[in-house]
Amino acid sequence: MSAMPRLELRQGQSLTMTPQLVQSIKLLQLSHAELAAYVAAELERNPLLQEGEIRADAPVSSLADFLRAKEKAQAAGARMIPGPPPSRGEPGAASTGHATGAGHGEIGREMEDTLARAASLTEHLEAQLDLATADPRLRAVGRHLIHSLDEAGYLTEDLAAIAQRLKVGREDVETALSLIQTFEPSGVGARHLAECLAIQLKDRDRLDPAMQVLLDHLHLVARQDFAALQKLCGVDREDLAGMLAELRRLEPKPGLAFTPAAIDVLVPDVLIRPLPDGGLSVELNPETLPRILLNRSYYAEVAKALRKAEDKSFLSECFQAASWLTRSLDQRAGTILKVATEIARQQENFFREGVAALRPLTLKSVAEAIGMHESTVSRVTANKAIGTERGTYPMKFFFGAATGEGAHSAKAVRHRIKQLIEAENPDGVLSDEAIAQKLKSEGIQVARRTVAKYREALRIPSSADRKRKRKVRA
DSSP states (O other): OOOOOOOOOOOOOOOOOOHHHHHHHHHHHOOHHHHHHHHHHHHHHOTTEEESOOOTTSOOOOHHHHHHHHHHHHHHTOOOOOOOOOOTTSTTOSOOHHHHHOOHHHHHHHHHHHHTOOOOHHHHHHHHHHHHOOOHHHHHHHHHHHHHOOTTSOOOSOHHHHHHHHTSOHHHHHHHHHHHTTSSSTTTTOSSHHHHHHHHHHHTTOOOHHHHHHHHTHHHHHHTOHHHHHHHHTOOHHHHHHHHHHHHTSOSOGGGGGSOOOOSSOOOSEEEEEOTTSOEEEEEOGGGSOOEEEOHHHHHHHHHHOOSHHHHHHHHHHHHHHHHHHHHHHHHHHHHHHHHHHHHHHTHHHHHHOGGGOOOBOHHHHHHHHTOOHHHHHHHHTTOEEEETTEEEEGGGGOBOEETTTTEEHHHHHHHHHHHHHTOBTTBOOOHHHHHHHHHHTTOOOOHHHHHHHHHHTTOOOHHHHHHHHHHHO
8 A cells, every 4th residue: 555645635623712701701800999090090091092082282292201111011021912904904903912912821911910909719720720731622611611600710611512612522622621620629519419529529539439339328427417428328327317417517608719809899890760751761870881992093103103113013013902992891781781681670579679570591591582692691791780779789690599489589588587577466476387488378389498598697596496586575
């Protein structure tokens, strides 16, 4: 069999998460304070960006100002954030290695330095991904999975759906997920609690067959059915106690270690108010919106005066970065407004009647209603707040699963339980069962044990304790 050189044409798929897309995702999930700091830094280093409106009587920047900005950027070793390649014929169409050659790792470091904060879970995992594999396809799929994790570090989306959206094989997604599940913090990338605990036990070399059976029956652990667990795991009472103690030492939500500390004072990103005609007004808070513009007239003036190729290259880079940033900020604002409008529509009764009228609401239902992906809605609602006549609430506040058999949110049920207890007759303290019955008469199907759980979450004593306290006061 002779070996002859030949040409072959093969068709394949590739997936690329561009630096622009990564940066847009990061901008979307920033709080208004983080965004303000980031935009301030961009205004400082990009001479084509201007804050507020461009007025005719405003001081005009000169060519010398531009050249000083260029020297300052070069001295600091900074690069403009890459924007999308300009279309043919657009100003700044000349290609620059600086604008398009920056890698994702560099962009991540720029963002981190600008915000002067600890690395987020996403950044922490992306850094490990870049070290773990050089395969561009695996990196692209892995990066998408990392950006799809919730704040606790879990992947809640179906792998088949991810594969279909990315147009890759399911085995590619499974390979990438398996790689991520080897990263720190241990347990990250799990799809449910049992898998999260199993990853951590495996890292500790403690995932033996008996422990795996225990993980497969966590519902029995919650019910404290120790006799059934001993039988299923084939261990005695002492061994089971040791296994349960080992589980308690694990971290059920590994991603929360990277969650930024909550800001004490909430500033609303969106304002929602009832209108006299019965509708709701939904608008972005102008105080939290960065107002920056690309000064095209200044760009045109400088472009005419420049002679050196190096200066023209820097100008082109600045133009692309400024164009991308202004478009991205507009898109971010529009996306936030779209999500907030849907929240207002689905939680309309809350804005008129208060917490008791909250409906069950999920990220998925909002995403489906507005034609966005669930992960996008999750990023929009992170670190954002909604201002109402009743106060300012984190955007995540409006989401919650249904309780019992009725269409009532857990927050609304807890609020009603608190109301019932606060209205108790001094001679007739309500038991948890009595509260459950009262709720049932109002169309809220909740079990007694659920009432007890919510009462304890509200830090309200049991009926027996409340009776004793009232006797002491009497």
